[in-house]
Amino acid sequence: MKHSTRTLDIVALGEPMVEFNQTKVQQPDEAPLYLQGFGGDTSNAAIAAARAGARVAYLSRLGSDRWGERLMDLWQRENVDTHTVLRDAQAPTGMYFVSHDAQGHHFSYARAGSAASRMQPQDLAHWQDAIASSQWLHLSGISLAISSSACDTALAAMQHARSVGTRVALDSNLRLSLWPLARAQACIRQAASLCDLFLPSLEDMTALTGLTQARDIIGWSHAQGAAQVVLKLGADGALASDGQTQRTVPGFNVPAVDATGAGDCFAGNLLARLSAGDSLWDATAYANAAAALSVQGYGAVAPLPRHAAVLDFLMKAHTP
Numbered sequence: 001m002k003h004s005t006r007t008l009d010i011v012a013l014g015e016p017m018v019e020f021n022q023t024k025v026q027q028p029d030e031a032p033l034y035l036q037g038f039g040g041d042t043s044n045a046a047i048a049a050a051r052a053g054a055r056v057a058y059l060s061r062l063g064s065d066r067w068g069e070r071l072m073d074l075w076q077r078e079n080v081d082t083h084t085v086l087r088d089a090q091a092p093t094g095m096y097f098v099s100h101d102a103q104g105h106h107f108s109y110a111r112a113g114s115a116a117s118r119m120q121p122q123d124l125a126h127w128q129d130a131i132a133s134s135q136w137l138h139l140s141g142i143s144l145a146i147s148s149s150a151c152d153t154a155l156a157a158m159q160h161a162r163s164v165g166t167r168v169a170l171d172s173n174l175r176l177s178l179w180p181l182a183r184a185q186a187c188i189r190q191a192a193s194l195c196d197l198f199l200p201s202l203e204d205m206t207a208l209t210g211l212t213q214a215r216d217i218i219g220w221s222h223a224q225g226a227a228q229v230v231l232k233l234g235a236d237g238a239l240a241s242d243g244q245t246q247r248t249v250p251g252f253n254v255p256a257v258d259a260t261g262a263g264d265c266f267a268g269n270l271l272a273r274l275s276a277g278d279s280l281w282d283a284t285a286y287a288n289a290a291a292a293l294s295v296q297g298y299g300a301v302a303p304l305p306r307h308a309a310v311l312d313f314l315m316k317a318h319t320p
Helices: 041-051 066-077 121-132 141-145 148-163 181-192 202-209 214-224 262-275 280-294 307-317
Strands: 008-013 017-022 034-039 056-063 085-088 094-101 104-110 134-140 167-171 197-199 228-232 238-241 246-249
Touching: 008 041, 008 121, 008 148, 008 262, 017 066, 034 041, 034 066, 041 056, 041 066, 041 134, 041 141, 041 167, 041 262, 056 066, 056 121, 066 085, 121 134, 121 148, 134 141, 134 148, 134 262, 141 148, 141 181, 148 167, 148 181, 167 181, 167 262, 181 202, 181 214, 197 262, 202 214, 202 228, 214 228, 214 238, 228 262, 228 280, 238 280, 246 280, 262 280, 280 307
Parallel strands: 008 056, 008 134, 017 094, 056 085, 134 167, 167 197, 197 228
Antiparallel strands: 017 034, 094 104, 228 238, 238 246
């Protein structure tokens, strides 16, 4: 069955979180300073897409606590539809801390037993209409990793999306602190077989498959069933493939201060532009620009650019 009316562009499924992000590299004799914000990869992507002009809704469970209220307020401010968010009075909203040093950024999580980890396949009854009304369903490896029941829920949502003609996007977002490698390999392989667009990173795929060459990773991804693949290469941009053609879409050289959420920004903007009718190549170029802007500020949400800022950046980048 195909749904005749698409009133949404993107529905994203996963775990929203409260973020505490270290605002500078800590010296040995200093206490760290943290900026409170919000995160969770698919929530970040949903907000990024909404700022790019897409019609977006979010699918999750959220604690009936103060932090859950603040996340609901955030989504409402960001024009992300919250009528599909379920509240759970028996479990908290998850949170995490980001620290920075010369080796990059590091995550510490307080998410065990969170409301989102208690997602169940039965929750799909509340979400079926939203999925069927959307052009895209977006998930990630973290959506699968937070618990066995969340993984079952995510896979059921993907299968439902396919049955109603909604395209499925999957970001690999491998976090081996959340699950064993063997389980990650099996679950992400199964999820990749259900997606229309796969968004892996080079680092994730080397860990998952042992492959180190970009074109080999593209081939593996298509072999699982993904019709389109965009391999994220960080500052070097991305390698995009529609199964017939592969193109390297270059990135942008910018002064990066915090890469938290850059991949989520990329995913949300890519899906927003695909929903608007852009080609895979043009959407990837736009997403590269959006991600380049996002790494110039602290936190996962605050630096996410709006559509006008991305267009201005692209115009200046292409002006001789």
